[in-house]
Amino acid sequence: MALPQDIRPVNNELADSITRSSEIPWIETKPGQAWTKVLWVGPESGRWAVLLKWKKGYVAPPHKHLSAAFAFVLSGKLQVRDNTYNAGDFLHEVNGMVHGATTALEDTEYLFFCDGPVLFFDKDGFTGYRGWEEVLRLQQSAAKQAAE
Numbered sequence: 001m002a003l004p005q006d007i008r009p010v011n012n013e014l015a016d017s018i019t020r021s022s023e024i025p026w027i028e029t030k031p032g033q034a035w036t037k038v039l040w041v042g043p044e045s046g047r048w049a050v051l052l053k054w055k056k057g058y059v060a061p062p063h064k065h066l067s068a069a070f071a072f073v074l075s076g077k078l079q080v081r082d083n084t085y086n087a088g089d090f091l092h093e094v095n096g097m098v099h100g101a102t103t104a105l106e107d108t109e110y111l112f113f114c115d116g117p118v119l120f121f122d123k124d125g126f127t128g129y130r131g132w133e134e135v136l137r138l139q140q141s142a143a144k145q146a147a148e
Contacts, residue, residue: 021051027142033058038139039111041132046116048135054104061127064098067116076108 019039026035037051046067054060054076071078071091078085081099085091093099095115117131 025142025146026053027138029138030058034060036138038135038142041136041139043132043136046132047114048132049111049113050135051109052112053109054107056104056106056108058104060102061120061122062098062100063118063120065093065095065114065118066131067114068095069093069097069115069118070113071110073108073110076110077105078108078110079103079105 017040021037021039024037024039026037028034029036033055035053037053039049039051041048056076070093071085073085073087073089073091075087077087080091080102084105117129119126120128120130
């Protein structure tokens with residue numbers, strides 16, 4: 001049956017994007033405690049996806065989500081506010097969510113998808129910002145170091 005209109009893509013370069021995470025090196029973000037694999041960065045939307053690996057006891061600093069974020073715990077256990085998330089648990093954090101430190105209660109790996117930036121802070125004020133541009137710079141810096 002013919003379609004009532006032409007739905008072929010205007011951009012012939014459109015294609016599925018496959019990330020083979022097993023081929024991506026871990027980027028150490030906190031020596032001996034935390035690592036990241038950048039899975040995808042979407043400059044057109046500001047979204048980004050990473051795989052995170054934290055050793056037991058690692059504590060991510062307090063932060064505010066300037067967009068929605070989603071996490072899926074692959075292994076281990078995370079303490080987020082008053083909740084504990086185990087392997088297989090899915091977490092959605094709404095735009096504007098502010099919370100204190102996030103702690104790895106066990107060696108933990110989890111997928112993290114973010115619709116935009118995250119703002120880090122401490123008692124003295126803002127300490128950092130992570131959006132798609134910072135994630136892309138992290139990925140590019142790691143690739144450059146690997147090539148050297």
